[in-house]
Amino acid sequence: MADEATPAAPAPGRDFIRQIVADDLAAGRHRVIVTRFPPEPNGFLHVGHAKSICLNFGVAAETGGQCYLRLDDTNPLKEDQAYVDAIIDCVRWLGFDWGERLTHASDYFERIHDCAVQLIEAGKAYVDSLDADRMREYRGTLTEPGRDSPFRSRSVAENLELFAGMRAGRYADGEHVLRAKIDMASPNINLRDPVLYRIRRATHQRTGDAWCIYPMYDFAHVISDALEGITHSLCTLEFEDHRPLYDWILDQLPGLPARPRQIEFSRLNLAFTVTSKRKLAELVDRRIVAGWDDPRLPTIAGMRRRGYPPAALRDFCQRVGITKKEHLIQMSLLENCVREDLNTTAPRAAAVLRPLKVVLTNYPEGQVEHLTAANHPDRPELGERAVPFGRELWIEQDDFAEVPPPKFHRLKPGGEVRLRYGYIIKCERVVKDADGHVTEVHCTYDPETRSGLPGADRKVKGTIHWVSAAHAVTADVRLYDRLFTVPRPDAGTDGREYREFLNPASLETLTGCRLEPALATAAAGSTWQFERLGYFVADREDHAPGRPVFNRVVTLRDSWARLEEAAPPGA
Numbered sequence: 001m002a003d004e005a006t007p008a009a010p011a012p013g014r015d016f017i018r019q020i021v022a023d024d025l026a027a028g029r030h031r032v033i034v035t036r037f038p039p040e041p042n043g044f045l046h047v048g049h050a051k052s053i054c055l056n057f058g059v060a061a062e063t064g065g066q067c068y069l070r071l072d073d074t075n076p077l078k079e080d081q082a083y084v085d086a087i088i089d090c091v092r093w094l095g096f097d098w099g100e101r102l103t104h105a106s107d108y109f110e111r112i113h114d115c116a117v118q119l120i121e122a123g124k125a126y127v128d129s130l131d132a133d134r135m136r137e138y139r140g141t142l143t144e145p146g147r148d149s150p151f152r153s154r155s156v157a158e159n160l161e162l163f164a165g166m167r168a169g170r171y172a173d174g175e176h177v178l179r180a181k182i183d184m185a186s187p188n189i190n191l192r193d194p195v196l197y198r199i200r201r202a203t204h205q206r207t208g209d210a211w212c213i214y215p216m217y218d219f220a221h222v223i224s225d226a227l228e229g230i231t232h233s234l235c236t237l238e239f240e241d242h243r244p245l246y247d248w249i250l251d252q253l254p255g256l257p258a259r260p261r262q263i264e265f266s267r268l269n270l271a272f273t274v275t276s277k278r279k280l281a282e283l284v285d286r287r288i289v290a291g292w293d294d295p296r297l298p299t300i301a302g303m304r305r306r307g308y309p310p311a312a313l314r315d316f317c318q319r320v321g322i323t324k325k326e327h328l329i330q331m332s333l334l335e336n337c338v339r340e341d342l343n344t345t346a347p348r349a350a351a352v353l354r355p356l357k358v359v360l361t362n363y364p365e366g367q368v369e370h371l372t373a374a375n376h377p378d379r380p381e382l383g384e385r386a387v388p389f390g391r392e393l394w395i396e397q398d399d400f401a402e403v404p405p406p407k408f409h410r411l412k413p414g415g416e417v418r419l420r421y422g423y424i425i426k427c428e429r430v431v432k433d434a435d436g437h438v439t440e441v442h443c444t445y446d447p448e449t450r451s452g453l454p455g456a457d458r459k460v461k462g463t464i465h466w467v468s469a470a471h472a473v474t475a476d477v478r479l480y481d482r483l484f485t486v487p488r489p490d491a492g493t494d495g496r497e498y499r500e501f502l503n504p505a506s507l508e509t510l511t512g513c514r515l516e517p518a519l520a521t522a523a524a525g526s527t528w529q530f531e532r533l534g535y536f537v538a539d540r541e542d543h544a545p546g547r548p549v550f551n552r553v554v555t556l557r558d559s560w561a562r563l564e565e566a567a568p569p570g571a
């Protein structure tokens with residue numbers, strides 16, 4: 001499946017990682033490029049992960065190589081099978097295929113353990129029995145070197161014995177840890193005898209209670225990479241300071257089948273949102289959003305439910321590119337990718353979100369005619385449909401103004417407007433309720449002006465869309481706006497937490513919207529352009545043919561320009 005869906009090679013402007021890979025192939029350092037995407041199953045994937053997925057699977061696909069999807073499941077306290085399932089689902093939806101290469105760090109627990117024993121035997125690891133507070137004290141600070149633990153000089157035999165006891169469950173959580181023996185005075189804190197294993201009595205979603213010791217990320221990750229024959233271990237910049245540890249572990253374990261190279265690139269940061277699993281989890285847990293797939297979240301599941309096509313996300317990741325520079329990507333770039341994709345793929349339809357009744361007083365009661373509308377303006381192969389037209393119609397409230405502002409070319413008292421695919425109508429009078437609100441607009445239509453008929457080309461300034469009242473389908477429509485009011489909600493501005501910058505108007509639900517009858521059979525997950533309004537998707541959870549629910553994917557025009565000008569990147 002992924003072969004045709006995988007993005008094509010970005011020929012000219014090769015990024016620095018693709019350059020390294022190309023050089024390694026040219027120099028014969030590797031025959032086959034092997035990469036991996038290694039999420040921890042402690043939350044849903046977000047748009048930043050999409051960048052990493054596109055990079056890892058992209059590099060492999062472009063070079064005829066292989067990419068693993070590896071669940072980095074070393075912390076059973078925070079992980080869950082539900083997250084594993086969601087991750088697998090999202091990577092597949094994005095258009096990538098790992099073939100046989102779906103793995104878990106836990107697949108390697110036995111071998112990771114053997115590597116730890118090997119390090120102990122070589123005098124390169126020891127069991128420490130300091131408690132967590134003392135260990136922190138001994139570690140030193142950025143400006144002060146650490147001190148050796150009093151347990152650092154334990155003999156190999158004693159360490160082997162203690163480590164075996166840890167595995168056998170003879171000690172309490174926290175009583176001992178296994179540490180690498182590197183250098184407590186290193187300026188790089190990651191090299192001050194980092195912890196490799198800890199005791200943790202927790203049931204693992206895959207290995208159950210087989211283990212009560214679990215390897216730390218830094219240890220499990222490099223060994224998993226080596227066991228899978230990863231050639232290029234691509235990760236984000238925060239791991240730059242861990243690379244010396246990564247390389248140290250490989251140096252101590254020459255028996256491993258491969259020697260991967262770690263290369264770091266900058267994280268994707270997106271304006272007006274947060275991309276940290278911890279914060280996303282908080283928004284979900286506190287029910288600030290409706291779930292991990294809430295369409296306002298930058299999670300892959302959320303963007304999918306919002307109606308973003310996977311091709312648009314891949315296009316976005318490619319346009320963002322791979323560098324070592326941190327910067328804030330504007331939401332308008334993402335939305336433009338979505339718009340461009342949907343402009344070519346989404347069929348057109350008419351919908352009235354805030355309806356106002358129009359009565360054509362000179363149109364015969366009970367008469368219905370069928371007007372012809374193209375499903376897509378530039379793609380005749382998508383065909384046409386018949387749109388029913390009658391005496392009573394719905395139009396948008398803001399397509400009518402009783403007291404029009406200057407240059408108002410839509411419907412106004414005494415004025416004329418063309419109904420899309422239909423006739424020119426003229427506003428004769430308005431009907432109001434007791435409070436003075438306009439409830440109906442009474443118009444006459446000009447039978448000589450039906451679109452497409454010979455001689456019907458009389459011109460008026462405005463064209464508006466409409467839905468026949470007798471045939472309309474009633475729907476709920478959800479309009480989404482940005483989740484936060486500032487470009488960097490997690491910047492800690494004025495000592496305020498990101499949750500203090502939530503946009504209270506991020507979701508508006510309209511009920512009683514009127515759709516043209518062709519939308520009655522819209523499938524859940526299908527995306528449409530509601531003409532003049534934007535792109536909308538039939539919600540994949542809540543939409544049902546008898547009870548339509550649509551989400552606005554994106555507006556037709558960029559609505560971010562004003563906001564982004566007011567708050568330039570870096571603000």
Ligand code: ATP
Nearest residue numbers: 038039040048049051052235236267268275276277
């Ligand atoms: P978070 O920091 O959001 O909690 P994480 O880094 O803990 O995410 P992992 O599951 O460890 O999440 O990430 C899997 C892979 O995705 C890692 O290789 C990581 O470097 C990469 N990744 C995570 N966030 C981003 C991002 N914003 N941009 C690019 N790559 C990312």
Ligand code: MG
Nearest residue numbers: 038039040217
């Ligand atoms: Mg991480």
